[in-house]
Amino acid sequence: MKKFECKNLGVDCPFQVQAEDAEEVVAKAEEHAAMAHNMPRGDETKNKIRAVIKDMV
Numbered sequence: 001m002k003k004f005e006c007k008n009l010g011v012d013c014p015f016q017v018q019a020e021d022a023e024e025v026v027a028k029a030e031e032h033a034a035m036a037h038n039m040p041r042g043d044e045t046k047n048k049i050r051a052v053i054k055d056m057v
């Protein structure tokens with residue numbers, strides 16, 4: 001299980017997403033980042049998201 005918390009990108013935001021597949025988490029987080037934070041869609045944002053995705057036990 002992978003988990004993304006938006007606050008780990010350095011924004012004051014309670015959004016979280018979790019899924020079995022890391023790429024699914026990245027896709028949902030990218031969509032959220034674009035809609036909520038005006039972050040550009042693409043590799044730069046995806047890499048920022050990947051850097052803060054955590055494994056859940």
Ligand SMILES: [Zn+2]
Pocket residue numbers: 006007011013014015032033036037
């Ligand atoms: Zn957010």
